[in-house]
Amino acid sequence: MSGADVVVPNNVTVQSSDCFDIVKVASLFETSLLEEDDVQLDAYLAAYEEIMKFFHLMGSVFSFVSSDVRSKIDILYGLRASDTEELKNFETFKTMLEYEKEAQLLNQKGYVSGSRTLLRLHRGLDFVYEFLNRVQALVDDQKTSDVCKAAYDETLGKHHSFLIRKGARLAMYAMPTRGELLKRVCTDIQMATENLPTMLEHMRANYDRTEQLYTLHDLHSLP
DSSP states (O other): OBTTEEEEGGGEEEEOOSSOOHHHHHHHHHHHEETTTEEBHHHHHHHHHHHHHHHHHHGGGGHHHHHHHHHHHHHHHHHHTOOSGGGGGGSBHHHHHHHHHHTTOTTOTTOOOHHHHHHHHHHHHHHHHHHHHHHTTSOTTSBSHHHHHHHHHHTGGGGSOHHHHHHHHHHHTTOOBHHHHHHHHOSOHHHHHHHHHHHHHHHHHHHHHHHHHHHHTTOTTOO
């Protein structure tokens, strides 16, 4: 399984394209929300692939997060591509957290933890949500740099080293206006603007549900 062709529930296949598809992100995040307060991993990763397109379209401005996100997504793809009997343990967030915790894998030397990897994506999603949520409140000629810095400082920046934070803030000075940003990342600006609130709603629901699961299993402090 790769990022170019991701199979999600109900036999829906997500093909790669150049634009950041807000409607697709909203649909995938909605699909990932399962009963019993769980999250389906494949749909979540497919939604994150669309977010990666947003990072790439923004260029070097978001390089402080995009390379790390790419590696984390690929690690989770690897767990989902396993042909062992353990594959079922990585179908949802809940099954993965419970499996790795109960099997005492979280502190096992040499083991690449899905729970630890997902936590990094979870923190990144918090930043993306806060940034885009504030962008939608701007007018087209307003710069996005200030809201980006604020969103970063309140979310992802708390988990970065001083040097990364310094580099990220410097890069943000080159952020475009709201209008320029939308032109850069979306092919249909009107459709994107109309569907942004729905996307943010489902994105937030995923974030809150994941937050609850990590709190339930006391795993927020995974190194």
